[in-house]
Amino acid sequence: MKPAGTYNTTYAQDMAIIRTRLQWIITIGACLLLFSCPLFLPNATLSLMSQMACIIIAALGIQILTGYAGQVSVGHSAFIAIGAYSTAILLESGVPLLFSIICAVLITGIVGLVVGAPSSRIKGFYMVMATLAAHYIIIYVISHWSDVTGGYMGISVPPTEIFGISLKSPVALFYFIMIFLILATYLAKNITRTKMGRAFVAVRDNDLAASVMGINVSWTKLMAFFAGCCFAGLGGSLWALWAGTLIPSVFTLMDGIWYLGYIIIGGIGSITGCYFGVITVVGLKELLSRLLPVMGGQYAAILGPVTDGFFGVVIVLMLIFEPRGLAHRWEMFKAYYRLWPLHTK
Amino acid sequence: MDFLMQLLSTGFFMGIVYGLGAFGFVLIFKATKVFNLAHGHMMMLGAFFAVFFNITLQLPMWLSFLLGITSGAVLGYITYLLAIRPLTGQPLLSVLMVTVGLVFIMQAITTLIWGHKTNTYSSAIIAVPDLKIGNVFISSEYIAGAIIGLIVLTLLIIYFRKTRSGLAMRSIAEDGQLAESMGVTVRKVTGISWVLAGATAAAGGICLAMMMSIDYQFGQVGMMVLPAAVFGGLESLPGAVIGGLVMGIVSNIAGGYLESVLTGFLDIAPYIIMMLVLIFKPYGIFGETRIERI
Numbered sequence: 001m002k003p004a005g006t007y008n009t010t011y012a013q014d015m016a017i018i019r020t021r022l023q024w025i026i027t028i029g030a031c032l033l034l035f036s037c038p039l040f041l042p043n044a045t046l047s048l049m050s051q052m053a054c055i056i057i058a059a060l061g062i063q064i065l066t067g068y069a070g071q072v073s074v075g076h077s078a079f080i081a082i083g084a085y086s087t088a089i090l091l092e093s094g095v096p097l098l099f100s101i102i103c104a105v106l107i108t109g110i111v112g113l114v115v116g117a118p119s120s121r122i123k124g125f126y127m128v129m130a131t132l133a134a135h136y137i138i139i140y141v142i143s144h145w146s147d148v149t150g151g152y153m154g155i156s157v158p159p160t161e162i163f164g165i166s167l168k169s170p171v172a173l174f175y176f177i178m179i180f181l182i183l184a185t186y187l188a189k190n191i192t193r194t195k196m197g198r199a200f201v202a203v204r205d206n207d208l209a210a211s212v213m214g215i216n217v218s219w220t221k222l223m224a225f226f227a228g229c230c231f232a233g234l235g236g237s238l239w240a241l242w243a244g245t246l247i248p249s250v251f252t253l254m255d256g257i258w259y260l261g262y263i264i265i266g267g268i269g270s271i272t273g274c275y276f277g278v279i280t281v282v283g284l285k286e287l288l289s290r291l292l293p294v295m296g297g298q299y300a301a302i303l304g305p306v307t308d309g310f311f312g313v314v315i316v317l318m319l320i321f322e323p324r325g326l327a328h329r330w331e332m333f334k335a336y337y338r339l340w341p342l343h344t345k
Numbered sequence: 346m347d348f349l350m351q352l353l354s355t356g357f358f359m360g361i362v363y364g365l366g367a368f369g370f371v372l373i374f375k376a377t378k379v380f381n382l383a384h385g386h387m388m389m390l391g392a393f394f395a396v397f398f399n400i401t402l403q404l405p406m407w408l409s410f411l412l413g414i415t416s417g418a419v420l421g422y423i424t425y426l427l428a429i430r431p432l433t434g435q436p437l438l439s440v441l442m443v444t445v446g447l448v449f450i451m452q453a454i455t456t457l458i459w460g461h462k463t464n465t466y467s468s469a470i471i472a473v474p475d476l477k478i479g480n481v482f483i484s485s486e487y488i489a490g491a492i493i494g495l496i497v498l499t500l501l502i503i504y505f506r507k508t509r510s511g512l513a514m515r516s517i518a519e520d521g522q523l524a525e526s527m528g529v530t531v532r533k534v535t536g537i538s539w540v541l542a543g544a545t546a547a548a549g550g551i552c553l554a555m556m557m558s559i560d561y562q563f564g565q566v567g568m569m570v571l572p573a574a575v576f577g578g579l580e581s582l583p584g585a586v587i588g589g590l591v592m593g594i595v596s597n598i599a600g601g602y603l604e605s606v607l608t609g610f611l612d613i614a615p616y617i618i619m620m621l622v623l624i625f626k627p628y629g630i631f632g633e634t635r636i637e638r639i
Contacts, residue, residue: 070438072438072441118623118624118627121624121627122623122624122627123627125380125441125575125579126575126579126623126627126628126629128380128441129571129572129575129619129623130620130623132571132572132616133572133613133616133617133619133620136612136613136616137613137616137617137620140610140612140613254449257445257448257449260442260445261442261445261446261449264442268438304456305452305453305454305455305456305457306453306457308449308452308453309449309450309452309453309454309457310453311446311449312446312447312448312449312450312451312452312453313446313450314446315442315443315445315446315449316427316428316443316446316447316450319432319435319439319442319443319446320428320431320432320443323435323439
């Protein structure tokens with residue numbers, strides 16, 4: 001639904017991510033606002049936003065894998081762990097920061113290829129179980145390969161610097177992570193408008209029909225795993241920088257399932273849906289964690305289960321009443337005001 | 346050799362109970378095409394209901410077992426009513442996600458009501474003596490669990506093969522629309538299958554909890570029935586039982602022999618076996634290969 005008066009006359013206009021002048025102004029304004037945040041927000045909020053950015057990048061990955069390509073994966077947490085641990089190990093060995101991030105992303109992507117290798121033979125729920133098995137096996141390997149990964153005790157990430165600027169302060173880390181977030185979002189949006197992106201959607205909707213149309217379904221599924229896991233690796237690398245220390249018990253199966261929850265709430269098959277889902281859920285989690293202790297000591301103890309249960313209920317309700325997520329609501333809202341006053345009830 | 350026999354027998358008895366859990370999972374899949382990822386947690390809730398009856402209300406174990414099964418049946422029906430029925434006609438991915446949401450809800454309910462305490466039942470469900478064959482020792486909980494599991498399985502199999510509603514359930518698994526046109530009320534039969542699945546899950550959960558203690562992490566143990574069901578093939582009820590047996594035996598043997606070398610292997614051995622099977626037989630051992638049509 002385009003705004004009144006804008007018409008697409010060229011292919012470039014049709015494919016544009018940012019189409020109208022107003023959208024450009026809003027995008028640039030939002031970026032400026034984002035980068036000026038450290039001027040007026042406290043360090044704790046900046047740290048929370050950096051964490052959210054890492055989660056959003058990983059959620060972009062699961063959106064490509066599950067939302068666009070239809071390969072439901074519950075093992076996303078394990079891929080993030082691979083990205084995080086690879087970065088930490090490479091940094092420990094003295095590899096420069098950017099290079100270790102790139103290597104970690106590629107390593108995670110390759111592991112994703114291995115996990116996704118059977119996806120052309122194993123379909124549907126069986127593939128879900130395969131990703132579940134992959135999660136358990138990966139976390140097991142990380143927990144027990146003590147020489148390299150420090151086992152259950154974990155490893156710490158050495159402080160890093162880039163182009164001479166130290167990344168120890170929350171502000172510097174914030175800028176670093178936000179640059180990656182913007183690049184990753186642009187990359188994800190770009191992927192969805194390429195031939196491969198359209199192939200993902202075709203395979204999701206009906207892989208037999210897609211192969212009849214000439215799409216190489218096995219290759220597409222493998223690429224979906226590679227792309228999704230690359231994003232997860234990037235999110236994991238930045239997470240390692242943000243967190244400082246890594247232990248395997250942080251990367252639980254429930255976390256991996258949470259990523260599915262983020263994209264359900266945000267909207268399956270929509271990049272903006274990732275943003276909606278992650279910001280809503282993580283923001284509400286933070287809110288609950290501030291609110292419950294204030295309400296009384298005994299409430300603080302039940303924070304964990306209450307948060308989980310609350311979001312379980314939210315997921316079920318979202319699926320019953322708004323299965324296309326918050327992003328769909330946002331599109332409906334935009335359509336409403338673009339059509340005003342000419343709209344049907 | 347004795348050690349191996351010990352592991353085999355413990356594994357066998359545990360495997361029967363895993364088979365019961367996997368049976369409930371495949372039951373729901375066959376009747377409604379829904380992958381109930383929350384099945385492990387339904388088993389956990391059923392076991393905790395029995396904890397309530399047995400430990401809080403101090404009722405005898407056999408009565409707690411029966412009441413636990415009934416509560417599990419009610420839980421199954423409430424799940425169907427609130428979470429599954431509103432989504433009729435939606436793509437299966439949505440229903441899978443709803444069961445994911447149910448996992449969160451059930452885990453939250455368990456932790457909120459029963460906390461982090463570890464609970465043990467007062468006694469085995471039926472009074473059987475411990476067995477000692479040669480040097481192999483099988484405690485009474487294992488035997489009781491296996492016997493109960495076999496009884497429940499037999500009852501279910503008789504139900505499916507001999508009764509009309511069992512027949513109706515098999516028919517809506519084949520083709521729902523055709524069954525509806527033959528006079529089967531699909532909504533009612535689906536409700537009955539969820540009730541049965543809830544009861545079966547509770548039975549499996551209680552038997553499993555009887556063999557070990559139960560705490561709020563029990564859902565992870567319950568989730569082991571998923572690879573068992575996948576291993577046997579999602580369309581095959583006997584496959585589920587066999588899958589459960591294999592999983593029980595394999596995890597016990599792996600745990601026994603490899604525990605000193607690779608700790609924690611016990612948890613991932615079922616998944617590795619399942620992956621190996623899936624690579625060679627993508628639909629499980631007894632599953633039906635799908636013929637795909639556009």
